[in-house]
Amino acid sequence: xxxxxLDTLDLRHPGTERPALDALSLEVADGxxxxxxxxxxxxxxxxxxxxxxxxxxxxxxxxxxGVSVGHLPPERREAVLVFQSGQLFAHMDVAAxxxxxxxxxxxxxxxxxERVAEALAQVQLGDLGHRRPHELSGGxxxxxxxxxxxxxxxxLLLLDEPxxxxxxxxxGEMRALIRRLQRETGITTLVVTHDxxxxxxxxxxxxxxxxGRIHQIGAGAALWNRPADLDVARFxxxxxxxxxxxxxxxxxxxxxxxxxxxxxxxxxxxxxLRPEAIEPGExxxxxxxxxxxxxxxxxxxxxxxxxxxxxxxxLMRAGAARGAVPGQDVRWRLPREAxxxxxxx
Amino acid sequence: MAGSRTxxxxxxxxxxxxxxxxxxxxxxxxxFGGGLVLGxxxxxxxxxxxxxxxxxxxxxxxGRVWRSxxxxxxxxxxxxxxxxxxxxxxxxxxxxxxxxxxxxRLLFQINLTIPHAVGALGILWLLSQSGFLxxxxxxxxxxxxxxxFPALTQDRHAIGIIAHYVWKEVPFIGLILLANMQSIxxxxxxxxxSLGASPFAAMRLVLLPLLRxxxxxxxxxxxxxxxxxxxxxxxxxxxxxPALPVLAWQRFTDPDLAARPEAMAIAMLIALVxxxxxxxxxxxxx
Amino acid sequence: MNARxxxxxxxxxxxxxxxxxxxxxxxxxxxxxxxxxILPATWTFEPWMRAFAARSDIPGxxxxxxxxxxxxxxxxxxxxxxxxxxxxxxxFRGKTLVExxxxxxxxxxxxxxxxxIHGVFLRLGLTNSALGVVLVHLVPxxxxxxxxxxxxxxxxxxxxxxxxxSLGAKPLQVLxHVMLPAIAPGVMVxxxxxxxxSWSQYILTLTIGGGRVVTLPLLxxxxxxxxxxxxxxVLAMLSLAPGLVILALVARxxxxxxxxxxxxR
Numbered sequence: 001x002x003x004x005x006l007d008t009l010d011l012r013h014p015g016t017e018r019p020a021l022d023a024l025s026l027e028v029a030d031g032x033x034x035x036x037x038x039x040x041x042x043x044x045x046x047x048x049x050x051x052x053x054x055x056x057x058x059x060x061x062x063x064x065x066g067v068s069v070g071h072l073p074p075e076r077r078e079a080v081l082v083f084q085s086g087q088l089f090a091h092m093d094v095a096a097x098x099x100x101x102x103x104x105x106x107x108x109x110x111x112x113x114e115r116v117a118e119a120l121a122q123v124q125l126g127d128l129g130h131r132r133p134h135e136l137s138g139g140x141x142x143x144x145x146x147x148x149x150x151x152x153x154x155x156l157l158l159l160d161e162p163x164x165x166x167x168x169x170x171x172g173e174m175r176a177l178i179r180r181l182q183r184e185t186g187i188t189t190l191v192v193t194h195d196x197x198x199x200x201x202x203x204x205x206x207x208x209x210x211x212g213r214i215h216q217i218g219a220g221a222a223l224w225n226r227p228a229d230l231d232v233a234r235f236x237x238x239x240x241x242x243x244x245x246x247x248x249x250x251x252x253x254x255x256x257x258x259x260x261x262x263x264x265x266x267x268x269x270x271x272x273l274r275p276e277a278i279e280p281g282e283x284x285x286x287x288x289x290x291x292x293x294x295x296x297x298x299x300x301x302x303x304x305x306x307x308x309x310x311x312x313x314x315l316m317r318a319g320a321a322r323g324a325v326p327g328q329d330v331r332w333r334l335p336r337e338a339x340x341x342x343x344x345x
Numbered sequence: 346m347a348g349s350r351t352x353x354x355x356x357x358x359x360x361x362x363x364x365x366x367x368x369x370x371x372x373x374x375x376x377f378g379g380g381l382v383l384g385x386x387x388x389x390x391x392x393x394x395x396x397x398x399x400x401x402x403x404x405x406x407x408g409r410v411w412r413s414x415x416x417x418x419x420x421x422x423x424x425x426x427x428x429x430x431x432x433x434x435x436x437x438x439x440x441x442x443x444x445x446x447x448x449x450r451l452l453f454q455i456n457l458t459i460p461h462a463v464g465a466l467g468i469l470w471l472l473s474q475s476g477f478l479x480x481x482x483x484x485x486x487x488x489x490x491x492x493x494f495p496a497l498t499q500d501r502h503a504i505g506i507i508a509h510y511v512w513k514e515v516p517f518i519g520l521i522l523l524a525n526m527q528s529i530x531x532x533x534x535x536x537x538x539s540l541g542a543s544p545f546a547a548m549r550l551v552l553l554p555l556l557r558x559x560x561x562x563x564x565x566x567x568x569x570x571x572x573x574x575x576x577x578x579x580x581x582x583x584x585x586x587p588a589l590p591v592l593a594w595q596r597f598t599d600p601d602l603a604a605r606p607e608a609m610a611i612a613m614l615i616a617l618v619x620x621x622x623x624x625x626x627x628x629x630x631x
Numbered sequence: 632m633n634a635r636x637x638x639x640x641x642x643x644x645x646x647x648x649x650x651x652x653x654x655x656x657x658x659x660x661x662x663x664x665x666x667x668x669i670l671p672a673t674w675t676f677e678p679w680m681r682a683f684a685a686r687s688d689i690p691g692x693x694x695x696x697x698x699x700x701x702x703x704x705x706x707x708x709x710x711x712x713x714x715x716x717x718x719x720x721x722x723f724r725g726k727t728l729v730e731x732x733x734x735x736x737x738x739x740x741x742x743x744x745x746x747x748i749h750g751v752f753l754r755l756g757l758t759n760s761a762l763g764v765v766l767v768h769l770v771p772x773x774x775x776x777x778x779x780x781x782x783x784x785x786x787x788x789x790x791x792x793x794x795x796x797s798l799g800a801k802p803l804q805v806l807x808h809v810m811l812p813a814i815a816p817g818v819m820v821x822x823x824x825x826x827x828x829s830w831s832q833y834i835l836t837l838t839i840g841g842g843r844v845v846t847l848p849l850l851x852x853x854x855x856x857x858x859x860x861x862x863x864x865v866l867a868m869l870s871l872a873p874g875l876v877i878l879a880l881v882a883r884x885x886x887x888x889x890x891x892x893x894x895x896r
Contacts, residue, residue: 049793053797054796073796073801074793075798079797081793081794081797083794085790087788087791087794089791089809089812091812091813091815100795103808104795104801104808148798361723362718363717365714366717368714369710369773372769373732373736373770373774376744376751376769376770377735377739377744377748377770379747379751380745380746381744382747383748383751384744384747384750386750387747387750392750438641439641442634443634444634445641446641451878452648452649453644453645453648454878455648455874455875455878457874458827458873458877458878459871460830460847460848460874461831461833462831462870463851463867463871464651466851466855466867467654467655467867469855470654471650471653475665477653477669480667566738569738570738570740572740573740573741574834575740575741575833576834580852590740590834594834597838608746609747612745612746612747613743615743616744619739619743620739623734623735623738627734627738
């Protein structure tokens with residue numbers, strides 16, 4: 001399998017203002033699955049195309065196992081890209097689609113047939129070899145596209161939004177399949193997605209990409225609860241930002257001194273906490289706040305409350321939110337573990 | 346994603362669209378461009394011992410040329426107007442379902458595939474004074490002999506020529522309009538109807554304006570062709586004055602080689618009319 | 632308008648469009664069909680036998696026309712597919728100009744450029760030769776192929792090629808295994824109609840071929856002019872045939888797209 005290194009890649013599409021890739025660096029370990037997460041237009045698909053060799057970067061290097069592949073055309077790279085749309089060839093049946101790459105390598109017919117059957121079985125489509133792409137459901141098409149890449153036993157698998165074209169109920173199934181196949185084959189995999197949940201479930205690590213570069217990389221939970229900067233916090237739905245000063249395990253701000261978890265950066269900064277982390281009731285870091293507005297959002301209720309001239313937003317389940325009535329005071333607890341400091345903001 | 350169009354370049358296109366266009370453009374430049382340039386040079390006497398305006402002076406000062414030009418313009422105007430009108434009617438007729446609609450649509454396309462020479466001969470044998478229609482009229486006792494049948498071919502008003510172009514171009518216009526109607530759909534007219542327009546008003550105020558650009562371009566193609574084709578007037582037209590293309594060919598094949606620059610000048614006149622048409626109907630389109 | 636009225640008008644329209652073909656067809660199976668006979672007195676296949684007899688010019692002209700049309704349409708496809716790809720897939724500066732430059736040969740009548748091209752070919756030694764006729768037929772056929780293929784490529788997803796490259800296909804393999812199968816129906820339509828356009832040419836063939844290269848339309852007028860109406864009838868039927876076959880082949884694809892450039896000119 002292959003270790004992937006992206007070394008300060010720059011790329012600007014002609015005629016565009018902002019760069020698509022801005023000194024992008026990333027390291028994916030052998031056999032690892034990394035989820036490249038970002039909003040649309042952040043350059044994540046461009047990054048996949050650069051790795052696959054379909055687009056040349058303006059500067060920087062792509063290395064497989066430490067060796068630069070910049071001079072290799074896409075067909076000679078160890079990497080296979082699975083397109084967002086699946087890109088099944090409409091004039092070939094499923095088996096011919098899956099066997100396409102092997103045919104390009106001029107493998108013997110018998111070997112192709114065997115490996116195609118094996119790959120189709122892997123994605124649980126063993127009996128659909130003679131169907132045409134237009135006779136397949138969206139989920140089946142995506143699985144054929146996956147089999148078509150896996151059959152080549154690539155060193156590196158690049159998946160571009162593999163679940164985005166699927167219905168909600170198919171996503172879970174497909175997600176589990178990708179996860180399982182990656183574990184079984186041990187192929188180094190980079191999967192691009194705009195969906196936080198998908199990134200967290202699929203990736204051993206999640207890399208958040210904003211504006212053409214990686215802002216933070218780590219386990220999913222770390223990005224959620226320990227964002228590296230304001231942009232990361234905002235991307236994950238952070239909406240409570242309180243400026244103040246962190247020192248000696250506490251944070252001094254307009255709301256008083258709040259206790260911080262261990263390891264929180266110190267100095268001037270911005271306190272962040274996710275709206276769903278706020279709990280009603282007494283305890284450590286408990287505050288009195290005046291409720292301004294409540295908004296029903298289905299499963300959760302969004303409550304805006306004010307204290308000492310600062311506004312906080314909380315998301316609570318119906319039961320917990322029942323006590324909040326606009327104009328009245330509530331006691332809210334800001335759990336220490338849910339607080340984090342963005343230094344220098 | 347932003348990169349999709351860029352990456353397509355890398356696949357087979359080898360960098361730039363101009364490289365794929367170059368062979369075709371070169372062939373057109375050499376054949377078509379070269380033909381125009383040499384035609385123009387020939388009209389100024391090139392290859393006939395020095396440059397001169399003699400041919401142009403002769404052509405523009407000759408009443409026969411002007412009469413031929415007038416005849417060709419008449420043919421083109423009448424053919425285009427009738428083809429557009431009948432073509433529009435045919436498209437409106439064929440767009441709605443009726444028994445046999447599929448067959449009618451199929452047969453409607455046949456004329457597009459028929460060579461003009463074949464059609465012109467068919468029209469001649471249909472409309473001439475001893476033609477098929479005259480024989481039917483004779484059989485019905487309407488006329489006594491060929492002379493009793495009106496002269497519809499090789500006649501002063503070029504009726505046979507116009508009939509041929511209308512016969513050939515009605516399906517062309519009609520199919521283009523049908524294709525456009527299909528992509529426009531019924532919704533714009535339906536919206537007009539629900540706003541209180543009568544069916545006719547909906548067609549006139551909504552559908553027709555939407556069809557206009559396509560109709561103008563198709564009409565320009567018909568005009569240029571009926572203005573400049575040779576094989577139709579040579580068979581169906583009178584000999585004096587001949588249509589402009591026929592006159593050009595007569596000069597070109599004149600045993601007196603001195604007439605060749607005049608032929609080139611007339612050919613350039615025909616090209617000029619087409620250039621004006623392209624400018625009016627196609628240049629500056631979005 | 633109700634369905635019955637539409638049916639009647641439709642029948643009238645089709646009858647009018649078919650009418651000129653009737654005397655042509657009748658002459659091809661008639662002997663001595665003169666005014667005021669409405670139908671031939673003698674029905675016979677003799678004109679067809681004579682047309683294909685040993686001393687007839689018709690088989691030779693049939694062969695010439697077919698070979699020229701095949702060569703011209705093959706050349707037009709070879710040059711026109713890449714150009715259509717460029718116009719259909721890319722946006723670039725000067726594209727409108729290119730489209731106008733390709734439209735001009737469709738609109739400008741053959742005689743207007745043919746006389747000049749005759750001058751070009753005279754210098755190249757291409758007049759009075761079948762090769763010269765093939766080349767001059769590119770003037771009407773090539774733009775036609777480019778426009779049809781540009782429409783085909785506008786609906787073609789070039790991402791499939793990127794996918795194929797990533798799956799290990801070399802550029803030529805992509806061309807052969809991915810692009811050509813995907814555009815094949817369009818290539819067929821463009822090729823068949825380029826064939827028809829060349830098949831129908833008159834004045835360009837006459838100008839460049841100088842009467843030495845005898846195609847079906849030229850022979851048709853020659854026979855009709857010489858009063859051999861029965862032979863002209865046979866020639867007319869032969870000239871119609873490929874168009875009808877092609878129409879039957881592509882009728883479905885044609886609806887709404889194929890002929891928007893201008894039919895056979």
